[in-house]
Amino acid sequence: xxxIWCFSQVKGAVDDDVAEADIISTVEFNHSGELLATGxxxxxxxxxxxxxxxxTQSHSRGEYNVYSTFQSHEPEFDYLKSLEIEEKINKxxxxxxxxxxxxxxxxxxxxxxxxKISERDKRPEGYNLKEEDGRYRDPTTVTTLRVPVFRPMDxxxxxxxxxxxxxxxxxxINSISINSDxxxxxxxxxxxxxxxHLEITDRSFNIVDIKPANMEELTEVITAAExxxxxCNTFVYSSSKGTIRLCDMRASALCDRHSKLFEEPEDPSNRxxxxxxxxxxxxxKFSHSGxxxxxxxxxxxxxxxxxxxxxxxxxxxVHEYLRSKLCSLYENDCIFDKFExxxxxxxxxxxxxxxNNFFRMFDRNTKRDITLEASRENNKPRTVLKPRKVCASxxxxxxxxxxxxxxxxxxILHTAWHPKENIIxxxxxxxxxIFQDKMN
Amino acid sequence: xxxxxxxxxxxxxxxxxxxxxxxKDPIAPERAEELKLKAKYPNLAQKPGGSDFLMxxxxxxxxxxxxxxxxxxxxKMKNKQLPSxxxxxxxxxxxxxxTPQDLPQRKSSLVTSKLAGARSTSxxxxx
Numbered sequence: 001x002x003x004i005w006c007f008s009q010v011k012g013a014v015d016d017d018v019a020e021a022d023i024i025s026t027v028e029f030n031h032s033g034e035l036l037a038t039g040x041x042x043x044x045x046x047x048x049x050x051x052x053x054x055x056t057q058s059h060s061r062g063e064y065n066v067y068s069t070f071q072s073h074e075p076e077f078d079y080l081k082s083l084e085i086e087e088k089i090n091k092x093x094x095x096x097x098x099x100x101x102x103x104x105x106x107x108x109x110x111x112x113x114x115x116k117i118s119e120r121d122k123r124p125e126g127y128n129l130k131e132e133d134g135r136y137r138d139p140t141t142v143t144t145l146r147v148p149v150f151r152p153m154d155x156x157x158x159x160x161x162x163x164x165x166x167x168x169x170x171x172x173i174n175s176i177s178i179n180s181d182x183x184x185x186x187x188x189x190x191x192x193x194x195x196x197h198l199e200i201t202d203r204s205f206n207i208v209d210i211k212p213a214n215m216e217e218l219t220e221v222i223t224a225a226e227x228x229x230x231x232c233n234t235f236v237y238s239s240s241k242g243t244i245r246l247c248d249m250r251a252s253a254l255c256d257r258h259s260k261l262f263e264e265p266e267d268p269s270n271r272x273x274x275x276x277x278x279x280x281x282x283x284x285k286f287s288h289s290g291x292x293x294x295x296x297x298x299x300x301x302x303x304x305x306x307x308x309x310x311x312x313x314x315x316x317x318v319h320e321y322l323r324s325k326l327c328s329l330y331e332n333d334c335i336f337d338k339f340e341x342x343x344x345x346x347x348x349x350x351x352x353x354x355x356n357n358f359f360r361m362f363d364r365n366t367k368r369d370i371t372l373e374a375s376r377e378n379n380k381p382r383t384v385l386k387p388r389k390v391c392a393s394x395x396x397x398x399x400x401x402x403x404x405x406x407x408x409x410x411x412i413l414h415t416a417w418h419p420k421e422n423i424i425x426x427x428x429x430x431x432x433x434i435f436q437d438k439m440n
Numbered sequence: 441x442x443x444x445x446x447x448x449x450x451x452x453x454x455x456x457x458x459x460x461x462x463x464k465d466p467i468a469p470e471r472a473e474e475l476k477l478k479a480k481y482p483n484l485a486q487k488p489g490g491s492d493f494l495m496x497x498x499x500x501x502x503x504x505x506x507x508x509x510x511x512x513x514x515x516k517m518k519n520k521q522l523p524s525x526x527x528x529x530x531x532x533x534x535x536x537x538x539t540p541q542d543l544p545q546r547k548s549s550l551v552t553s554k555l556a557g558a559r560s561t562s563x564x565x566x567x
Contacts, residue, residue, distance in 0.1 A: 013554040022554050038555060046555045069556040077510045083501045084510060109501070171498055190498050218491045221498070240494070272470040273477060273484075324469035327476040432555055 003349075003422055004438040005372060005385045009063055011048070012431035014376070024427040026414055030094035030102065033418040036064055036425055037104060038432055039089025043073040045106055045159075047117065061423060064434055068117050070159040073108040085110050091176050093185070095198075103162070105185065109172040112187055114163035114198065122150040168194050168204045175225045181232040188225035188237060195249075207255050208237060208247065223281050223338075230290045238295060242279030244304065262304050264311045274326045274335070282338035287347040288419075294350055296341040299323060301352050301362065316362040316369065319354050321392035321403045334408050342417045353412025356401065357428050358388055374412060374426045374433040384438060 013022065021042025028037050036048040046069045051062030076085040087108055095103040101118040126148040130136055171189035178185045186207070187194050193208035208225075212218055220241040228234035233249045245258035266275070278298035286293045292313075295302050299320060302312035318339075322329060329335040334355075341352040353359045354371070362369045371388040391400040414427040422437035478484060504510040 011555045013557070021551070024555075040553060040555075042551075042553070044553045046553050066556045069553055075514070077504075077507055079507055082504050082506055082510075083499075084504065086501065172500065215495065216491050218494050221494055240497075270470075273474040274470055324473060326470060326473040327480075330477060331480075430554070 005422075005424075005435050006438045007379065007381070007383045007385065007433070008423070008436045009434040010376060010379070010431055011046075011064075011434075018430045022430040024414060024430060024432060025088050025090060026092050027416045027425050027427045027432065028092045028094060028104075029416050029418050029425065030104075031096050031419060033420055033423070035067065035094070035102060036416070036434075037092045037094070038427065039072065039092050039106060041086075041088040043071055043075070043087030043089060043108065045070055045072045045089060045092065045104075045115070061421065061436055061439075068157040068159050070115070072106045072113060072115065073111065076110070090173060093176050093178050095178060096182060098182075105176050105178065107173050107176050107187065110166070110169055112165040112173070112176060112196075113161050114165070115159050116162045117157060117159045120156045120158060121152060121154075123153045124148040125151045163198065163201050165196055165201050165204065168196075174223060177226045177235065179227045179232050180230055184232075186225055186227060186235060188222050190221040193222065193225055193235075193237060193255075205253070207249065207253070209254065209256060224284045226284055226286055226293075228290055229286050229288060236284055236286070236293060238281035238284040240280040241276060242281055242297060244281065244284060244293070244295060246306065260306070260309050262309045262312075264302070274330065277330070277335055278326070283340040285341060285343060287343050288345065289347055292347065294341055294343065296339050296352055298335060298337075298339075301341055301350055303350070303364070314364060316350070316360075318352055318360050319390070321390055324392075325403065329408070332408065334411075337411055337413065339411075339413050340415065342415055344417045344422070345420050351415050351417060351424065353415055353426070355408050355411055356406040357410040357412055358390075359412045359415055359426055372435075374428050374431075376431075382438070385435065 012024075019042075021040060021044070023041040024038055025041055026037075026039040029035070030037070034050050036050075038046050038048075040046075047067045048064035049067035050064050053062050072089055073087040075087045077083075078085055085108065089106050089108060091105075091107050093105045095105070097103075101116050104115050104117070106113055106115060125132065126146050128137075128142055128145055128148075129139065165187070169187065169189045169192070171191050173187055173189050175188040176185060177188075183199075184195055184197050187196065187204075188208075191209065191211040192206055194204040195207045196204045208222070210220070210222065220239045220243075223238050223240055225235060225237035228236075234246065235249070236244050236246045238244045242263065244262040246260040246262070247255035248259045249255060251257070251259060266279075281295045281297050283296040284293060291306060293304050293306065295304065295312075296318075299322060300318055301316045303314040303316075305313045326335060339353050341350060343350055348365055349361055349363050351359060351361045357374045358371050359374065360369060360371050371390070372385045373388050389397075389400045390406065391397065391402050393403075396402050410428060412426055412428060416425045418424065424435050426433045426435065504513065
C-alpha cells in the first residue's frame with residue numbers, strides 16, 4: 001500500500017519575524033503517539049494531545065491540540081567561566097507510562113529535569129476553615145464540622161519538576177536516552193557520557209570519557225548517544241569523525257573501550273578540507289527492532305546492521321547537490337547544521353530534513369525516495385503534498401527548484417514519526433507541521 | 441503498516457545517474473570547493489578537525505565580563521521584549537502586615553510559546 005501524505009495541521013505564528021525564543025529545538029512523540037512534545041530555544045515545552053477519534057470522522061485521525069505548556073529551563077550564568085548557560089531545550093525524551101501521570105525528561109546544555117504532567121479533574125470542596133475562594137473564615141463563625149467532598153471541575157493539566165539532575169556535565173549535553181530497564185538513563189556531552197538512576201539526583205556514574213589528558217590532542221567529540229531499545233546493557237555513541245561506537249556496560253564500569261566500532265572506510269585520496277566536517281554524525285537512532293541503527297551526517301543517511309562494523313548496509317543521499325556548494329555552506333556555517341533523522345513504526349521508511357523547508361523520506365524496501373515541503377501554501381484540509389525536486393545543474397524543468405534558489409535559512413532539523421500510525425511532525429524554524437497519510 | 445512510497449522519483453535511477461557523473465570525476469566537486477575556500481582565505485588552517493577547531497566547538501556560548509555584565513544584558517533584553525507595565529495601584533503597603541491574599545499576583549515575566557497561542561492555525565479535517 002502506497003503512502004500519500006496530506007497536510008493536517010500547522011502550529012505557531014504566521015509572521016515572518018521570528019523571535020529567537022520561538023525557534024523549535026526538539027520534537028518527540030510519546031510511546032503511544034497520543035502526546036507530542038516540542039521544546040524551543042526559550043526553554044519552553046509545549047505538549048499536544050491527539051483528540052479521541054471521532055466516529056463520524058472515520059476518514060481522519062484525531063487532531064493534536066495543546067495539552068500543557070510550561071517553562072522547563074531558564075537562562076543561567078556560570079559564574080566560574082563567565083559564560084551564559086542557554087535555556088534552549090536540546091532534547092525531550094518520554095518515559096513509558098506507568099500510571100495516570102505522564103513523565104518526560106527535558107535537558108538544556110547543563111541540566112536534565114524530570115517533569116510530571118498530571119491531570120486534575122476533581123477538586124475538594126467544603127472545607128471547614130476556608131471559603132471556596134481560599135480566604136480564611138473567621139474561626140468564631142464555624143459552628144459545625146463537615147467533611148470536604150471531591151466535585152468535578154474543568155480539566156486542569158499540571159506540570160511539575162520532580163527531579164533535577166544537575167552539575168554532572170562540564171561540556172554541553174547533546175543527548176539523553178532512557179534505558180529499556182526504565183530505571184536508568186544516559187546523558188552525553190561533547191566528551192563524556194553519564195549514567196543516572198531516575199530516582200537519584202545527587203549521583204551519576206561516568207561511563208564514557210574521551211577527554212584527552214592534553215587538550216591539544218583532542219581529535220574528536222561525542223555528537224549523539226542512545227541506549228539499545230531492548231538490551232539494557234548496550235548503548236552507542238557517534239563522533240564528529242563519522243564513527244559509531246557500541247559499548248557493553250557488562251564489560252567494564254568505564255566503557256572507554258568499545259565493543260564494536262562502526263566506520264566506513266574512506267579512500268584517502270578522496271579527502272578534502274571538508275571531508276571530516278561533512279562526515280560528522282549529527283544523529284544516531286536505533287531501529288525499533290534493535291537490529292539496525294541509522295546515522296545522519298551532513299549529506300546522507302546511513303543504515304548500519306549491528307552485526308557488520310565495516311560499512312553501512314544502506315546509504316541514502318539527502319541532498320547530494322550541496323556537495324558543489326560546500327564552500328559557501330562553510331562560510332555561512334550551514335555546514336555545521338545538525339539534522340536529525342527518524343524511523344517509522346515498522347522500520348521500513350526513514351525520514352530526515354533538509355533546506356528550503358524540504359524533508360526527505362526513503363523507503364528501504366522499494367528504494368524509492370520522496371521530497372516534500374512544509375509550507376503554508378498547502379494549508380487546505382487534506383491537501384495532498386506535492387513531491388518536490390531540486391535541479392542540481394543544467395536545464396531546470398518546470399516545477400523544479402534550482403540549488404541556487406534554495407533558502408538555507410529554512411532548515412528542517414527536527415522531525416518525528418508517530419510510533420504506530422503514519423502521522424509525522426515536522427518542525428520548521430518556528431512552526432510545527434503535522435502531516436498524515438490519506439485515508440480511504 | 442509497511443507502506444511503499446507511491447509518489448516521488450525512483451531513487452535508484454537517479455543514484456545511478458549520479459554515480460555515472462561521479463565516476464568521471466569522483467571528488468571534483470569537493471576539491472573545487474576546497475580550492476575556492478583556500479582562495480578566499482589563504483590563512484585557513486590545514487586540518488579543520490584539529491584541536492583548535494574542536495576547542496571552539498566545546499566553548500560555545502556567549503562570554504560576559506562578569507555576572508554584573510550578564511545581568512545588565514538580560515535586563516536590557518527583557519525591557520525590549522515585554523510591554524512596559526504602569527505602577528501597580530493595588531499595591532498594599534504601609535498600614536498593616538500583608539497576608540498572601542492581599543498581595544497582587546506575581547506577574548508572569550515569561551511569554552507563552554506561540555505554538556500554544558490562540559493565533560496558531562488548526563485546520564479541522566472535515567468530511
